[in-house]
Amino acid sequence: MKTYIYSTLLWSATLFSSCSSDDKTSVQNTDSPILVQLSKSSTNSSGASATVSGKLVARNSVNVSTKMMGYITSMKAEVGQNVTAGQALVHINSTDIQAKGGQANAQILQAQANFNSAKKDYERFQNLYKNQSASQKELDDMRARYEIALAGLQAAQQMKNEVNSQYKYTNITAPISGTITAKFAEQGDMASPGSPLLTIESSGALQAQVLVSEENITLIHQGMQVLVTLKSINKTISGMVSEISKSAANTGGQYLVKINIAASRDLLPGMFVNVQFPFKNSGKKNQDFQEMIIIPKSALVEKGQLTGVYVVSSQNTAVLRWIKIGKILGDQAEVISGLNSKEPYIVSANGKLYNGAKIQIK
Structure with a gap:
């Protein structure tokens, strides 16, 4: 009986000693600094910039209609169908x-x-x-x-x-070669003069159309190179300003700007885009523009609807700073507020970061 009690006590002491050793090791690992790499946020070195939203449209888009009133007896057209110029599409009772x-x-x-x-x-x-x-x-x-x-x-x-x-208005043919993108009538409907029946858009050539405010329009010129970002496919391409409207009377005080872009199979009319217009620095501070602060998306920390980035405190510890993010430009993000352009932040770490974690800079 005594031998059993002594064995149990010996096993308990050994287990307690092992646990104490593990706890000491854990505390020691927690106290050891985490190796991190810092970086400073970059700014647009050429000056300020403005980013506006818009969408892609076909350069050549035609609404097909008729001058005659009558019932549609034949409709050989479907959305997404490719047609050639002169192809018969609609017949109206004659x-x-x-x-x-x-x-x-x-x-x-x-x-x-x-x-x-x-x-x-x-x-x-x-x-x-x-x-x-x-x-x-x-x-x-x-x-x-x-x-x-x-x-x-x-x-x-x-x-x-x-x-x-x-x-000829009772036998309607395709005026251009392209793709049918919209259909407004069906067989048996009454066609009215001037009312569109179909929309045909030429394939290949696309434009990005955006509305620019009056503060920015004077800094934009034809031939200007811009960056066009399509968030839906996570792609950024270059474009060139081709047309600038000189009136905002019919566009709610904003000016229509058209940007030509290269044709691609990934791009489709109707996709939403963000267009970044770079403005060269004239040497004087422009009150209308702020330097764009850009950081890599990999440095961002997201918790629910909040977005932050780890910065370094005076005690050489990691501090999670909440920031406000603007436009996403490929693998980079624009910082609207919360981070100074000259303030370093943590890009990568060899361990899991948290508030107050001791760090060591590589």
Whole structure:
């Protein structure tokens, strides 16, 4: 019995000693500094910049419509379908046009008969007048009748031409080659003059369209190189300003700017973009712009809806600083507030950082 009690006490003492050793080791690991690497936030060395949002659009976009009212009897078009210029897409009931065409043909026959009769009478009276068998007045009357008949025939022919021109609006073809991006009517619907039926956008050539404030528009010029970021596909490409609107009357006080970009299979019309306009530093402080502070996204710490970055305190410890993030530019992020442009921050660490953790700079 005593032997059992002594064995139990010996096992307990050994376990307690082991636990105490582990605790001491843990405290020692906690107190040891974490090796970290620092970096300073970069700024736009060329001066200030402005970033605005917009979307991609096709350079050539056409709304297909008709000048005739009638029921759509055939619709050979679907969204996403590729079409070529001249391809038949929509047919509209042409019964009314056919009736007008029949009337025009009848009027031409009638006018032609009147013209032929007037022409023969006029030629006959010319011979009679030469033989002094008809007076000048009779000849003038025949000439007037002939000219009236000729005018009537020409008017009937022009009416026929008008009817023929209306036929092409009942058989609608693709005006350009491209992709159908929108469809506003279906077979059996009533087509109205001027109302769009389809939208066709040419493939390949795209533009980024953005609205720029009046404070920035004077610093933008044609041919200016800009950065276009597409957050949906995490891609940043270069672009060039091609058009600048000189009026903001119809755009709510902002100016429309168009940027040409290179064609790519990844880019589709309608994608949202962020366009960064760089402004060269003129040597004077511009109150409208602030230097853009940029840090790598890998240095950010996200907790819920908060975003922060670890900085170094005067006691050489890590401190989590909450910051406000602006635009995301590829693998970098713009810092709006919370971090000074000359203040170092922790980029990487050999251990898990937390508030108050002792650090050692590499």
